[in-house]
Amino acid sequence: MPQHTDEPRPRITVIGDALIDELRDPTGSREFIGGAALNVAVGLSLLGDDVTLVAMVGDDEPGRRIRAYLDDYGVRLVASPSAHGSSRAISDRRDGEPRYEFNEAAQRRALRFDEATLAAIDEADLVVVSCFPFDDADQSAALRDAIARSAERLLLDGNPRAGMLRDREAFVATFEEFAARSLLVKVGDEDAELLLRAALDAFVGRLRRAADAAGPSRGRPLAVLATAGREGATVHHGDLEVHAGIVALPGPVVDTMGAGDATLSAVAHHVARSGLPGDEASWAVALEAAMSIAAATVRHEGALLRVPPTREPVELLGS
Incomplete structure (x- = not known):
């Protein structure tokens, strides 16, 4: 359940996906409530x-499970309707490399930017966008209008998925545009491979150049959080480059899906509580906490955020 302190709680709105993750492997089939944006929202809570x-959540049995799950973890839902039911992602790991499939709802995902959505964005101290269809011109235009006043509080994670990607070039161009108006953007090595067929450093460079091209209107340099699996994570922020390796914890790695x-979630929580770090020492603290939380998360099946058992969230994150 959510951790609470006596401090005022930052209001964070997460925009993106919610779905059923179906995992198939030699032991059988299991289902989890998931979606990148949902995972981040629950983690923050x-x-x-x-x-x-x-x-987007369907009016169906999977949708009712998603709603109940969010309610259990104290996350409010502003739901967009779905003509095709709730989204589902199938991860088939029965024969070597995992294969991913997405149902029609996931492939046609769309958000409705109605009064409730706009209010949730306007009232937030921080807005996080994750796994959004940046290759959908209409959806991108609606998002652009909705977050027009959110540049100083916008965190962005493209989280592209091959099975939901319609136009790679359009996705990259629009993602770079949104990144240039964000406070922080997260990219991974798998994102770079899927979108650019290039190394992570090349993607980081493109995003930083796009932000620089936005000129002095930004007011501050873009922070890029680059994640590379077992190689850890690096923040590129102005002249700073701060790296944190993976954290060794007891027990085997069980599932990297939610890392x-x-x-x-950990970095967004830190930014919401303390602001964007401005020096190497502050970034090192934030990254160490994030790597510790990621290490604890991958030692359990599913993507639910975990905190190392010997540390309290307040202590770990300096909240």
Whole structure:
């Protein structure tokens, strides 16, 4: 359940996806409530923040399970309707490399930017966008209008998925545009490979150049959080480059599915409570906490954020 302190809780609105993750492997089939944005929203709530999720959820049995799950973890839902039911992602790991499939709802995902959605964005101290269809021109235009006043409080994670990607070039161009108006953007090595067929450093460079091209209107340099699996994470922020390796914890790695989302949750929580770090020491603290939380998360099946058992969230994150 969410952790609470006597401090005022930041209000964070997360915009993106919510779905059923179906995992198939030699032991059988299991289902989890998931979606990158949902994972981040629940993670932030577990860390003690006041969280709203904007996502498409069907009026069906899976949708009722998603709603109940969010309610259990104290996350408010502003739901967009779905003509195709709730989204589902199938991860088939029965024969070597995992294969991913997405149902029609996931492939046609769309958000409705109605009064409730706009209010959730306007009232938030921080807005996080994760796994958004940046290759959908209409959706991108609606998001652009909705967050027009949110540049100083916008965190962005493209989280592209091959099975939901319609136009790679359009996705990259629009993602770079939104990144240039964000406070912080997260990218992973798998994102760079899928979108650019290039190394992570190349993607980081493109995003930083796009932000620089936005000129002095930004007011501050873009922070890029680059994650590279077992290689850890690096923040590129102005002249700073701060790296944190993975954290060794007892027990085997069970499931890496939620590592990136847990990392983003931890960093977003830190930014919401303390602001964007401005020096190497502050970034080192934030990254160490994020890597510790990611390490604890991957030692459990599913993507639910975990905190190392010997540390309290308030102590770990300096909340």
